[in-house]
Amino acid sequence: MSVVTMARALNDALDVALExxxxxxxxxxxxxxxxxxxxxxxxxxxxxxSVRVVDTPVAESGIVGVAFGLAxxxxxxxxxxxxxxxxxxxxxxxxxxxxxxxxxxxxxxTAPMVIRIPYGGGIGAxxxxxxxxxxxxxxxxxxxxxxxxTPYDAKGLLLAAIADPDPVIFCEPIRLYxxxxxxxxxxxxxxxxxxxxxxxxxxxxxLVSWGAMLTETRAAATLLxxxxxVSVEVIDLRSLVPxxxxxxxxxxxxxxxxVVVHEAPRTGGFGSEVVAxxxxxxxxxxxxxxxxxxxxxxxxxxxxxxxxxxxxxDRILRAARxxxxx
Amino acid sequence: MVFARTYDRKCTAxxxxxxxxxYSPFEGQEAAQIGAVAGLEPHDWVVATYRDAAMMWAQxxxxxxxxxxxxxxxxxxSPPEHVPVMPPSITVGGHMVHAVGIAWAEKLQDTGxxxxxxxxxxxxSEGDFHEAMNFAAVFDVGCIxxxxxxxxxxxxxxxxxTRAETIAQKAIGYGMPGVQVDGNDLxxxxxxxxxxxxxxxxxxxxxxxxxxxxxxxxxxxxxxPSRYRSDGETEEWRRLDPLERMRIYLSERDAWDPEWQAxxxxxxxxxxxxxxxxxxxxxxxGQGRILDAMFESLPPELARQRSELVEET
Numbered sequence: 001m002s003v004v005t006m007a008r009a010l011n012d013a014l015d016v017a018l019e020x021x022x023x024x025x026x027x028x029x030x031x032x033x034x035x036x037x038x039x040x041x042x043x044x045x046x047x048x049x050s051v052r053v054v055d056t057p058v059a060e061s062g063i064v065g066v067a068f069g070l071a072x073x074x075x076x077x078x079x080x081x082x083x084x085x086x087x088x089x090x091x092x093x094x095x096x097x098x099x100x101x102x103x104x105x106x107x108x109x110t111a112p113m114v115i116r117i118p119y120g121g122g123i124g125a126x127x128x129x130x131x132x133x134x135x136x137x138x139x140x141x142x143x144x145x146x147x148x149x150t151p152y153d154a155k156g157l158l159l160a161a162i163a164d165p166d167p168v169i170f171c172e173p174i175r176l177y178x179x180x181x182x183x184x185x186x187x188x189x190x191x192x193x194x195x196x197x198x199x200x201x202x203x204x205x206x207l208v209s210w211g212a213m214l215t216e217t218r219a220a221a222t223l224l225x226x227x228x229x230v231s232v233e234v235i236d237l238r239s240l241v242p243x244x245x246x247x248x249x250x251x252x253x254x255x256x257x258x259v260v261v262h263e264a265p266r267t268g269g270f271g272s273e274v275v276a277x278x279x280x281x282x283x284x285x286x287x288x289x290x291x292x293x294x295x296x297x298x299x300x301x302x303x304x305x306x307x308x309x310x311x312x313x314d315r316i317l318r319a320a321r322x323x324x325x326x
Numbered sequence: 327m328v329f330a331r332t333y334d335r336k337c338t339a340x341x342x343x344x345x346x347x348x349y350s351p352f353e354g355q356e357a358a359q360i361g362a363v364a365g366l367e368p369h370d371w372v373v374a375t376y377r378d379a380a381m382m383w384a385q386x387x388x389x390x391x392x393x394x395x396x397x398x399x400x401x402x403x404s405p406p407e408h409v410p411v412m413p414p415s416i417t418v419g420g421h422m423v424h425a426v427g428i429a430w431a432e433k434l435q436d437t438g439x440x441x442x443x444x445x446x447x448x449x450x451s452e453g454d455f456h457e458a459m460n461f462a463a464v465f466d467v468g469c470i471x472x473x474x475x476x477x478x479x480x481x482x483x484x485x486x487x488t489r490a491e492t493i494a495q496k497a498i499g500y501g502m503p504g505v506q507v508d509g510n511d512l513x514x515x516x517x518x519x520x521x522x523x524x525x526x527x528x529x530x531x532x533x534x535x536x537x538x539x540x541x542x543x544x545x546x547x548x549x550x551p552s553r554y555r556s557d558g559e560t561e562e563w564r565r566l567d568p569l570e571r572m573r574i575y576l577s578e579r580d581a582w583d584p585e586w587q588a589x590x591x592x593x594x595x596x597x598x599x600x601x602x603x604x605x606x607x608x609x610x611x612g613q614g615r616i617l618d619a620m621f622e623s624l625p626p627e628l629a630r631q632r633s634e635l636v637e638e639t
Binding site: 025051054056057059061062065066067068069070071072073074075077089092093096097102103104105106107108109110141142144165166194241242243245246 | 371373400401403404405407412413415417420421422423424425426427428429430431432434435441453454456457458460461464465616619620621622625626627628
């Protein structure tokens with residue numbers, strides 16, 4: 001057990017997986033010699049060699065399509081795409097092949113593969129480097145979509161994703177890579193995909209979030225408890241597909257009030273799915289209209305306007321207080 | 327080749343009767359497809375397209391499943407466990423990178439198996455052609471790229487697809503050998519593939535083979551080739567028909583007689599009747615089965631949707 005960052009926990013997960021399963025391999029741009037643009041694969045090339053940790057040409061569709069072929073023929077590839085904004089050239093492979101092969105072949109061929117994608121804003125990056133397109137991926141049938149928000153979950157979810165018999169899009173919040181540390185066990189352990197995590201238990205209000213926005217959500221919950229005396233339940237979804245609707249519905253039935261927080265644009269964002277599910281399954285438990293605190297339907301702004309875009313603690317507090325009628 | 331042609335014409339006829347969905351005939355390309363598989367080992371992979379039924383069958387894919395796929399049944403995409411053939415790619419070009427990954431996996435697992443991917447001249451304009459060729463060469467994998475240059479991508483003639491004089495020459499840019507062969511000559515295709523397969527198996531990397539052939543029929547049963555090419559052109563190519571050429575070749579060596587031909591024709595015809603019957607008698611997939619193969623096990627939301635589907639349809 002050691003106290004590590006999310007980047008370190010992910011690195012550890014990959015190391016453990018390479019160690020345990022000879023079919024596991026890593027491929028992507030700059031993942032070998034330099035250890036990846038975020039150094040998540042740092043040291044793995046030296047430890048496991050160039051056959052298992054592979055620097056590829058700059059070609060996202062090729063990386064994902066080749067990883068698909070590797071998976072079909074018995075390997076367990078973990079592909080890295082450098083930023084979510086660079087993942088779109090590979091979308092055709094994900095939609096047309098990765099998510100369909102099990103269905104198209106009625107289980108005869110499968111693609112047990114992981115596509116790791118650093119995503120989200122908050123570091124003042126260049127254009128295309130802060131995208132939060134998890135809902136795009138969640139809309140594609142046949143793939144799972146996972147978003148950790150803590151080092152412990154990051155390692156456990158990544159190992160679960162590698163062990164999963166189906167393809168997993170693994171979204172890594174860039175802003176959280178090195179911003180928080182926690183105790184992470186040594187060796188192999190899995191955090192189940194499809195199970196949300198109750199980050200904080202409360203009775204008056206439910207906050208639902210995932211990824212980097214947990215930071216603001218958590219801070220808002222603390223302020224609401226300290227300043228307003230409100231008992232807040234915080235749910236970290238962790239998986240968008242499968243979506244743990246039961247945990248959300250159970251919570252909202254108890255609290256009657258809900259705010260969903262995500263940094264992706266609002267229209268068609270995964271928050272819409274969460275709120276629609278609440279409307280279908282526990283509308284009559286609601287004491288106030290659900291609120292969404294999200295990024296705007298704009299292109300993700302450059303550094304100097306980033307603060308306008310990303311939901312901050314204030315916006316979450318205002319939405320929460322509207323639902324509480326305070 | 328006789329079986330393949332019988333299948334091809336049968337499918338067009340069945341489509342006209344409304345018994346199959348859209349069909350994409352390969353008449354004229356039999357030598358390119360059968361010749362290619364003749365150069366492979368039975369355990370080698372074939373990663374091909376919607377116009378490659380002859381090739382898929384030659385590598386073990388049962389006719390009835392090829393037909394089932396055309397009737398609109400997902401089980402047509404599920405060949406028996408021992409058949410190393412992917413279900414046909416319907417999107418153009420995206421499958422070539424899969425063959426590279428598959429060949430790479432076999433290399434890593436040291437199985438001695440290689441992969442052949444087939445595609446048309448149109449697919450060489452897709453970005454994935456470039457990415458596949460480049461990855462295959464960079465990682466030195468045992469992948470054979472077989473381009474069946476059949477003259478047209480739906481309506482677009484080969485000359486407007488690329489300014490390159492040949493498709494084969496594109497190999498140079500990737501640092502791999504490129505070969506152009508007469509795609510209507512079974513032996514020429516066989517030899518080119520066999521040579522590429524030997525190289526691939528010896529760890530000497532990928533090869534691009536351009537088999538020059540011609541699509542005698544339409545792009546699909548929904549297409550009208552008279553809008554973009556002349557009957558005269560098609561007639562010219564009919565004279566190069568691979569089956570007829572094989573017949574002449576065998577006749578000249580006293581290895582052909584009409585009775586033998588008639589026997590094969592009727593055997594092929596009976597085989598297709600059997601396959602069509604099997605495919606058409608497959609019971610429907612069953613309510614809710616469309617959700618069952620999305621994941622290994624049904625996530626709760628899909629289970630909910632499945633119940634809803636079963637209740638409401």
